Amino acid sequence: MLYSLNVKNLALINEQEVEFEEGLNILSGETGAGKSVIIGSVNLALGAKADSSMIRTGAEYALIELAFGIKNKKQLEILKELDIPVEEDGTLVLQRKIMESRSVCKANGETVSAKQLRELSNVLINIHGQNDHQELLHKKKHLEILDDYTGDELTKLKEKCHDAYAEWKAVLKELEDTNIDEREREREKDLARFEFEEIDEAMPEVGEDEKLESRYKKMVNSRKIAEAANIAANITGAGDSEDNAADAIGRAVRELTSVASYDDKLEELLDELSNIDNLLSDFRHSLSSYLSDLEFDEEDFRTTEDRLNILNHLKDKYGGSIEAVLSYRDEKEAEIRKLEDFESYRDSLFRNEKEKKDRLLKLCEEMSKIRRESAKKLAEELKKALIDLNFIDVIFEIAVESDEEKVSANGYDEAVFMISTNPGEAIRPLDQVASGGELSRIMLAIKTVVAKKDDIDTLIFDEIDAGISGHTAWKVSEKLGMLSCDHQIICITHLPQIAAMADAHYEIKKSTHEEGGKERTITQITKLSEENRVYELSRMLGGAEVTDSVLENAKEMMKQAKSVKKR
Structure with a gap:
């Protein structure tokens, strides 16, 4: 509360x-x-x-x-x-x-x-x-009230109906898209084949572009890399320079070796320096190997650049990644098969559409049955509530009208509240009979009845x-x-x-x-x-x-x- x-x-x-x-x-x-x-x-x-x-x-x-x-x-x-x-x-x-x-x-x-x-x-x-009671003048509100009263069993069916309707409409859209003439179909097939072959001939592989980008970047900047690496090689002793770190550390190792036996502390320092010498030696070997691998010819550079251009063109045209490009190729392949066997494809769509609609109509029929049963109960309860509200001789019914031609995600029913407030008067739709004051009381009756069922x-x-x-x-x-x-x-x-x-x-x-x-x-x-x-x-x-x-x-x-x- x-x-x-x-x-x-x-x-x-x-x-x-x-x-x-x-x-x-x-x-x-x-x-x-x-x-x-x-x-x-x-x-x-x-x-x-x-x-x-x-x-x-x-x-x-x-x-x-x-x-x-x-x-x-x-x-x-x-x-x-x-x-x-x-x-x-x-x-x-x-x-x-x-x-x-x-x-x-x-x-x-x-x-x-x-x-x-x-x-x-x-x-x-x-x-x-x-002014909410004025909504009772609209049939859409009548169905909404009936469905609220009916509760969980109908709600679950409505969810299934909503999904079934969406599936059926999707198949109808596919069928509508097939309504093209022979010339247009040939154009679509030619375009699909061109796009498929453009991708298939390139044979892109997932991750290939990233590897090539890295390699290309290295090639483009190879001169700067080579200069910096050679300077580092000369300083550390991997190059031809006589004045380098490797020789200096080697001399230091020899000097400490000659006196290390006189003091244990010097032994420890010598071990540390020897480790540095070994690490520097490993680094020189790695750097020399890197410098030898750094060399490439112009043809290799052009080949890498051309391949990258092809891959980037495909990504720009068919998606932002190789994965997207390959997915697009598969779509075009399926489209080609569909267009080459067009009549068979349309026949399968017609069969699918019938299956989807039959399932949808079956769900609508189940919903309609539940609504009709619920409408009788709701009408009886509303009649009692209306009598309590001084509608002494009231007749109240809820007509559930079904029309397969008006099928929707909510089924194919319309609910119409029918009422007669005076003896001898024919029962008629609510919007043709009720005054403003009567609508207020009818809405109160509805709220009273439905309130028993909600939380x-x-x-x-x-x-x-x-x-x-x-x-x-x-x-x-x-x-x-x-x-x-x-x-x-x-x-x-x-x-x-x-x-x-x-x-x-x-x-x-x-x-x-x-x-x-x-x-x-x-x-x-x-x-x-x-x-x-x-x-x-x-x-x-x-x-x-x-x-x-x-x-x-x-x-x-x-x-x-x-x-x-x-x-």
Whole structure:
């Protein structure tokens, strides 16, 4: 559940912290008080697109912080897969700092990406915005809701279907590419043969270019190498110079040898010098051998240079390495075989396409069967939920329509929500019948039913009560109260019937105060006491002033709500 929301320097909020409770949390206030900022701040903390214009005027940054308590094992597993750190007691603190040119996101103090936060939003909170119920006018949303309700069995099939569809489309693309005339095919074959033969005749070997580069580099710089090596040879005694290190060390060895027997220390020094003499002797032999190998003729140089040019040309043309060149040659060889036996190749593609499509359609058929079975169950549950929401004589069905010509990665089904809200009226698609208020209640019914199947603890409703009033508002209030028995609900509302059902009630209002010598407007959120709840309900009930009769009405409404919650 969501423990708390902390907002600083965001829009009209200076600094505000709200601690939420289990059950039904109600947010209310006058129009324009800033209720939408609260939902917006939650969305921002969960990775929604941020804009520097959201930062409160005069502030350097805006800060939003959400603190969650996570007990659900499946949620914890998903967070681990997303590499999101969670405390041992299940505490997760998400923080987003929005600055002029960038924003920084953190989870329990560790930096995370906005993408990770967005993925989290589908795990921790389900947010229903003011206009989300309008999505019910689109058939695509109906199938999405049905699939969410159906669950894991369908999800696994959808993954297989997605892969099968991609494979089928790939074969179709290959077939489409074969729709060329004879002349074009001959041109492609000639080009493929030319490129294959150009590489094959050169017979490049993996690693050959590196060896030649090293050898070529040595040849190009041979004069400098020879000069330096000869100087070193003369100095060390490998050359013709009489004044060299080898002779000098030899004389030193002879001198120490003549007196070494007089002192043990001299014996040790003589051993060290003899080792140096031996090492220098080995070095002279190695250097002499190197100098003899350094010699080469011009023909050898040209041969090396020409071969390097051929290899570099092939790498430039067909890939950045010999491995890539050889791989390209193999591709061209396969292409030549394909073009030489073109009809056979096309026949194999047709067979492959049929196999891929048959497999895809079989998966679609399995998905369709599961959807139809699930649609009956969902329709029954939604009908019960709608009756609870004052759709007394409602008929509700979900039609699953299949069309092989419309196959996609999601199968070949369309789901259509069908409804009749009045006796004697024919059942028709939802978008042809439902009003705005009815759509709000239908969406609440859907959220209520689907919430039983998912692992999300916290549901946020931004004015789910749009377009309803009177007895229907009480029914919506009761439904939210029932839903809050198993979930934490945070609900923004204008209706006193819904507010009366609250387990915790927060008032959002604007006020002004002096800041930097100027009057500034701020939005404040206050948790209401039992007494203040009565006054807020009285305000929501309407009227120019709060009279004793309005107060009594508010108290009666709260008493009635408590009675409903006990039931």
